[in-house]
Amino acid sequence: xxxxxxxxxxxxxxxxxxxxxxxxxxxxxxxxxxxxxxxxxxxxxxxxxxxxxxxxxxxxxxxxxxxxxxxxxxxxx
Amino acid sequence: xxxxxxxxxxxxxxxxxxxxxxxxxxxxxxxxxxxxxxxxxxxxxxxxxxxxxxxxxxxxxxxxxxxxxxxxxxxxxxxxxxxxxxxxxxxxxxxxxxxxxxxxxxxxxxxxxxxxxxxxxxxxxxxxxxxxxxxxxxxxxxxxxxxxxxxxxxxxxxxxxxxxxxxxxxxxxxxxxxxxxxxxxxxxxxxxxxxxxxxxxxxxxxxxxxxxxxxxxxxxxxxxxxxxxxxxxxxxxxxxxxxxxxxxxxxxxxxxxxxxxxxxxxxxxxxxxxxxxxxxxxxxxxxxxxxxxxxxxxxxxxxxxxxxxxxxxxxxxxxxxxxxxxxxxxxxxxxxxxxxxxxxxxxxxxxxxxxxxxxxxxxxxxxxxxxxxxxxxxxxxxxxxxxxxxxxxxxxxxxxxxxxxxxxxxxxxxxxxxxxxxxxxxxxxxxxxxxxxxxxxxxxxxxxxxxxxxxxxxxxxxxxxxxxxxxxxxxxxxxxxxxxxxxx
Numbered sequence: 001x002x003x004x005x006x007x008x009x010x011x012x013x014x015x016x017x018x019x020x021x022x023x024x025x026x027x028x029x030x031x032x033x034x035x036x037x038x039x040x041x042x043x044x045x046x047x048x049x050x051x052x053x054x055x056x057x058x059x060x061x062x063x064x065x066x067x068x069x070x071x072x073x074x075x076x077x
Numbered sequence: 078x079x080x081x082x083x084x085x086x087x088x089x090x091x092x093x094x095x096x097x098x099x100x101x102x103x104x105x106x107x108x109x110x111x112x113x114x115x116x117x118x119x120x121x122x123x124x125x126x127x128x129x130x131x132x133x134x135x136x137x138x139x140x141x142x143x144x145x146x147x148x149x150x151x152x153x154x155x156x157x158x159x160x161x162x163x164x165x166x167x168x169x170x171x172x173x174x175x176x177x178x179x180x181x182x183x184x185x186x187x188x189x190x191x192x193x194x195x196x197x198x199x200x201x202x203x204x205x206x207x208x209x210x211x212x213x214x215x216x217x218x219x220x221x222x223x224x225x226x227x228x229x230x231x232x233x234x235x236x237x238x239x240x241x242x243x244x245x246x247x248x249x250x251x252x253x254x255x256x257x258x259x260x261x262x263x264x265x266x267x268x269x270x271x272x273x274x275x276x277x278x279x280x281x282x283x284x285x286x287x288x289x290x291x292x293x294x295x296x297x298x299x300x301x302x303x304x305x306x307x308x309x310x311x312x313x314x315x316x317x318x319x320x321x322x323x324x325x326x327x328x329x330x331x332x333x334x335x336x337x338x339x340x341x342x343x344x345x346x347x348x349x350x351x352x353x354x355x356x357x358x359x360x361x362x363x364x365x366x367x368x369x370x371x372x373x374x375x376x377x378x379x380x381x382x383x384x385x386x387x388x389x390x391x392x393x394x395x396x397x398x399x400x401x402x403x404x405x406x407x408x409x410x411x412x413x414x415x416x417x418x419x420x421x422x423x424x425x426x427x428x429x430x431x432x433x434x435x436x437x438x439x440x441x442x443x444x445x446x447x448x449x450x451x452x453x454x455x456x457x458x459x460x461x462x463x464x465x466x467x468x469x470x471x472x473x474x475x476x477x478x479x480x481x482x483x484x485x486x487x488x489x490x491x492x493x494x495x496x497x498x499x500x501x502x503x504x505x506x507x508x509x510x511x512x513x514x515x516x517x518x519x520x521x522x523x524x525x526x527x528x529x530x531x532x533x534x535x536x537x538x539x540x541x542x543x544x545x546x547x548x549x550x551x552x553x554x555x556x557x558x559x560x561x562x563x564x565x
Contacts, residue, residue, distance in 0.1 A: 009520060009523070011532070012535045013524075013527055013532070014524035015520060015521075025288050030527075032286060033287035034310055034500060036314070036318065037313060037314055037318065037497070037499055040318075053317055054319070057289075057291075
């Protein structure tokens with residue numbers, strides 16, 4: 001699944017919701033702390049990676065999250 | 078007339094004017110400034126036609142001090158403050174407004190919240206002109222009814238004072254207290270920490286949620302905070318987004334409170350190990366009792382589950398059987414409560430008030446027993462309300478929203494364990510399709526509901542079934558659906 005689709009599914013927002021590369025935690029109404037830790041779990045499941053709490057917390061935007069996952073060797077985001 | 082938050086704030090402003098009352102990020106507001114701001118906001122409310130007994134809807138912001146100015150200004154003019162979520166869904170806002178008919182509303186609608194609240198952040202007035210409120214009623218706090226319709230709980234100044242004094246006696250949080258409050262102020266738990274802190278002349282340090290743990294850690298260190306008001310889903314967020322960092326940043330903490338849902342034993346062990354100098358309190362209460370009415374210091378991980386501890390002063394508890402007779406200690410019964418913190422009743426709902434209050438006793442939906450040493454132990458609820466990270470959700474409300482979908486004939490919702498282990502419980506929806514209609518995917522159902530409900534109310538799981546189990550009266554038997562879920 002593409003990263004933005006995974007984010008939409010985890011945040012339980014409509015498929016039509018635009019998500020920009022500069023969006024991040026707090027940017028959308030439903031992107032709260034509960035959704036954010038659900039996203040961490042969903043990313044680890046979907047892309048079979050392990051993320052440290054600190055490195056995940058530092059990714060403040062979709063672009064930074066994408067860059068973090070690329071560094072972990074995840075392709076096709 | 079007993080002390081009120083406003084009379085105590087005015088007293089602190091006279092006796093300890095420079096002491097910090099509120100803190101937001103880098104900003105602090107002294108008791109003297111707070112009293113002036115409240116006087117200015119009260120003058121604004123009066124000019125706007127707000128009179129004693131009127132209702133005023135306020136978005137309970139943890140970011141804009143104007144919420145606190147407006148909240149106390151309502152008390153100054155004898156109006157009832159109605160604090161609601163900052164991101165309230167349109168349907169809930171409309172139901173609440175239709176129920177309480179506010180004279181004024183300060184909510185986000187079209188423009189940013191800061192703009193809506195800015196009318197309350199005016200030039201300071203003369204605190205000397207503020208009188209202690211003569212009214213008995215303080216606020217209406219809306220909670221979730223079993224039908225999904227919001228219930229307006231009338232909280233009184235006496236009930237708030239009873240809570241503030243009881244909390245001080247139970248955990249020692251008085252004038253020297255500096256409590257970090259990252260939980261929402263629209264919820265009785267967060268609101269009452271703010272109220273108690275102002276009542277005793279402490280410092281309420283407001284942080285908007287757990288999304289950025291750094292904000293909480295900065296607040297703890299900058300103010301050398303003595304207390305932290307938290308919830309299990311908040312601890313889950315702190316641990317998953319910042320590992321064990323709370324231990325290093327929380328060295329000044331003397332106590333940590335948790336509420337709204339049982340603390341997982343692993344979280345309890347981790348907290349006790351990370352903060353060995355702090356007391357960890359499990360607490361119990363509900364909107365109908367103003368806030369917390371029982372405290373339990375958690376000493377180790379050997380104690381049984383569900384202990385909520387001893388009552389604060391001025392409260393009584395009894396457990397009753399199906400006939401209403403009080404049961405012996407150790408025997409399971411329905412919990413009833415009586416005392417200074419119990420609500421006056423539900424706003425304009427005599428039927429519900431009569432059903433909830435009988436001879437001064439409040440019938441809670443909780444089931445448990447009293448230990449021989451007096452501590453209360455709770456084992457669950459006797460109704461269908463689902464507790465999602467501390468937010469009570471009526472399955473009926475979700476079922477009504479699902480029933481609006483053109484492919485669904487009927488729906489039933491029950492509690493399930495949160496698959497991500499974050500919010501304790503989540504909702505599972507069982508759906509009966511209309512014959513011949515295409516079955517929407519979970520993503521489509523989620524999109525459909527997102528336009529109708531707050532996101533925490535959207536089911537975590539959907540299952541299609543041919544029909545729903547019913548009892549002889551035709552009522553859907555959610556207990557059978559819960560059992561079916563457990564077998565899968």
